[in-house]
Amino acid sequence: MKPAVAQDAEAYLNALLSTEAVFDTTAFVALEAESEVTMAEREDVWKAWQTVENFTYGKDRGSLPMIADLNSLHPYFRDRIAELIEVCKAQGIELAVVESYRTHAKQAEYFGMGRKYTRSKGGNSKHQYGLAVDVVPVIDGKAVWENHALWRKIGVNGERLGLRWGGRWRAPYDPAHFEWSGGITTTQLAKGMLPAIPRSKSSLYPCLEEEIKKLQEYWEAWETEQAVMASSAKTVVRSGGATGQKP
Numbered sequence: 597m598k599p600a601v602a603q604d605a606e607a608y609l610n611a612l613l614s615t616e617a618v619f620d621t622t623a624f625v626a627l628e629a630e631s632e633v634t635m636a637e638r639e640d641v642w643k644a645w646q647t648v649e650n651f652t653y654g655k656d657r658g659s660l661p662m663i664a665d666l667n668s669l670h671p672y673f674r675d676r677i678a679e680l681i682e683v684c685k686a687q688g689i690e691l692a693v694v695e696s697y698r699t700h701a702k703q704a705e706y707f708g709m710g711r712k713y714t715r716s717k718g719g720n721s722k723h724q725y726g727l728a729v730d731v732v733p734v735i736d737g738k739a740v741w742e743n744h745a746l747w748r749k750i751g752v753n754g755e756r757l758g759l760r761w762g763g764r765w766r767a768p769y770d771p772a773h774f775e776w777s778g779g780i781t782t783t784q785l786a787k788g789m790l791p792a793i794p795r796s797k798s799s800l801y802p803c804l805e806e807e808i809k810k811l812q813e814y815w816e817a818w819e820t821e822q823a824v825m826a827s828s829a830k831t832v833v834r835s836g837g838a839t840g841q842k843p
């Protein structure tokens with residue numbers, strides 16, 4: 597009598613020779629193709645980040661597009677913002693992401709647009725560390741910037757998630773803005789310090805440092821991209837419009 601393994605091999609060969617397809621390779625081919633695409637895309641995944649053009653939400657936000665992708669944010673902060681969007685959604689409030697990560701080029705553009713846009717020069721905004729986001733409630737497809745009661749609801753939701761809300765600020769009042777920095781200052785961020793995520797959540801981010809390293813590469817790639825855009829967009833004439841504050 598043949599050993600079991602040989603029997604199995606024989607059965608397998610017989611099956612292969614039969615007209616029945618016993619070994620469907622299409623799934624493997626698809627998987628392989630997918631992984632190849634993923635590998636190729638991995639290096640320039642930043643190019644696929646969602647961006648928002650000026651005036652999309654009814655305000656003049658300058659000629660450089662805004663990065664509005666949650667994947668451009670620090671992983672812990674990203675997940676809190678996703679949570680904020682969920683919590684608001686459950687209350688019937690639809691939030692749009694207006695801007696997430698911000699390049700130095702974009703910050704410099706805001707700075708050049710005047711004090712009502714930002715008081716922060718390049719490097720001083722939490723947006724430049726993937727630690728701030730601007731959102732706006734959308735009703736019937738329209739951004740609603742002036743509903744203070746609505747902003748308050750959204751703001752309190754954010755604060756319950758441990759975020760700092762710009763609606764508490766007076767100069768400038770910035771209810772669209774949420775940030776988190778794990779208790780460290782912008783000066784410390786500028787020196788390369790990373791915010792510490794709450795200990796109770798640290799097990800959820802086992803590869804945090806690698807993820808941030810990758811993010812920083814993507815940010816740098818965007819920086820280069822927008823610096824080029826900024827230098828070629830100097831002749832663009834901006835029309836007027838309502839303003840938003842952007843610390």
Ligand SMILES: [Zn+2]
Nearest residue numbers: 729730773843
């Ligand atoms: Zn902001």
